[in-house]
Amino acid sequence: MFKIGNVVIKNQIVMAPMAGISNSAYRQIIKEMGAGLVYAEMISDKAIYYQNEKTKKMLTMVENERPIAQQIFGSDVKTMVYAAKYIYQTMQPDIIDINMGCPVPKVAVKSKAGCALMQDEKKAYQIVQAVVNSVPIPVTVKIRSGYDKINAVAIAKICEQAGAKAIAVHPRTKKQGYSGKADWEIIKQVKANVNIPVIGNGDIKSCYDAKKMLKETNCDAVMIGRGLLGNPWLIQECVAYLKNGKEPKPVSAKEKKAMLEYHFNKLKQIKPEKIAILEMRQFALWYVKGISQLKPLKTEIVKMNNQQDFQKIIKLCEERI
Numbered sequence: 358m359f360k361i362g363n364v365v366i367k368n369q370i371v372m373a374p375m376a377g378i379s380n381s382a383y384r385q386i387i388k389e390m391g392a393g394l395v396y397a398e399m400i401s402d403k404a405i406y407y408q409n410e411k412t413k414k415m416l417t418m419v420e421n422e423r424p425i426a427q428q429i430f431g432s433d434v435k436t437m438v439y440a441a442k443y444i445y446q447t448m449q450p451d452i453i454d455i456n457m458g459c460p461v462p463k464v465a466v467k468s469k470a471g472c473a474l475m476q477d478e479k480k481a482y483q484i485v486q487a488v489v490n491s492v493p494i495p496v497t498v499k500i501r502s503g504y505d506k507i508n509a510v511a512i513a514k515i516c517e518q519a520g521a522k523a524i525a526v527h528p529r530t531k532k533q534g535y536s537g538k539a540d541w542e543i544i545k546q547v548k549a550n551v552n553i554p555v556i557g558n559g560d561i562k563s564c565y566d567a568k569k570m571l572k573e574t575n576c577d578a579v580m581i582g583r584g585l586l587g588n589p590w591l592i593q594e595c596v597a598y599l600k601n602g603k604e605p606k607p608v609s610a611k612e613k614k615a616m617l618e619y620h621f622n623k624l625k626q627i628k629p630e631k632i633a634i635l636e637m638r639q640f641a642l643w644y645v646k647g648i649s650q651l652k653p654l655k656t657e658i659v660k661m662n663n664q665q666d667f668q669k670i671i672k673l674c675e676e677r678i
């Protein structure tokens with residue numbers, strides 16, 4: 358158990374924000390697996406400011422996802438404050454998170470947001486402070502090691518001074534993107550230099566990695582991203598292993614097929630069926646990994662277009678269990 362401001366987080370396992378992945382449907386599944394905290398995918402401050410309907414729909418969240426953090430990205434104090442207030446007033450998430458880690462050119466170069474904020478310490482401070490002052494809930498910040506030069510410790514301290522209540526650290530620079538190995542030493546350095554909770558992130562693929570990161574960096578919690586693609590069970594494995602050393606058991610093809618159906622049903626509750634199907638393609642490809650005679654199954658998945666196609670996939674899975 359740890360606390361972010363006054364928000365109690367029941368364990369040390371946190372779901373990372375992932376655009377196109379961490380929507381309400383998948384967050385509910387992750388929460389059911391026992392995650393202490395889930396982060397919703399990033400939302401553009403400008404899109405909220407200009408009342409983009411598609412973006413507003415992305416803010417969907419349900420009660421049993423709590424505690425939940427909604428992440429926003431932007432580089433303009435006024436619109437970041439507007440977005441934070443709007444999200445607080447309409448959705449009441451438990452936490453607002455500021456994205457200082459996104460490396461994609463559209464965000465970090467064109468909008469000077471995401472990881473680009475790590476290059477401008479003054480602006481980083483102004484944005485965090487303004488957002489903190491605009492909502493009555495805790496504000497957290499998710500950072501990288503740096504943009505090109507490594508300044509995670511300096512930025513983390515600035516965020517703390519500006520009123521952030523926790524820092525999540527993905528220790529790669531913008532230039533590194535997702536390549537190479539996350540340098541957990543930087544998480545350790547950040548933790549040693551701030552007095553707010555630090556959430557370590559990067560390359561956790563198993564419950565053993567989770568334990569190792571906690572031990573090596575002294576961080577307060579671990580955040581898992583790509584390890585959850587097609588593998589929500591990793592959450593319960595981490596929770597159980599940290600709690601009582603319980604070893605994980607392999608996930609069966611039957612469980613994977615059942616999760617595929619469950620996930621689709623959840624997605625259909627928040628998105629039109631056509632969109633849910635298209636989004637399900639990537640999740641289905643991840644879920645079926647490890648199911649035998651994969652190739653024909655994959656061929657069908659990448660072209661599924663409607664409910665009938667989905668049922669065909671389920672039937673193919675059943676034949677292989």
Ligand SMILES: Cc1cc2nc3c(=O)[nH]c(=O)nc-3n(C[C@H](O)[C@H](O)[C@H](O)COP(=O)(O)O)c2cc1C
Nearest residue numbers: 373374375376398399499527559560561581582583
């Ligand atoms: C598909 C995808 C989408 C992502 N979207 C976001 C995002 O919206 N906000 C964010 O802060 N990080 C985002 N990230 C980065 C992750 O939150 C995380 O920091 C990164 O994947 C490293 O953790 P991992 O090794 O556990 O995946 C994304 C990563 C992936 C793979």
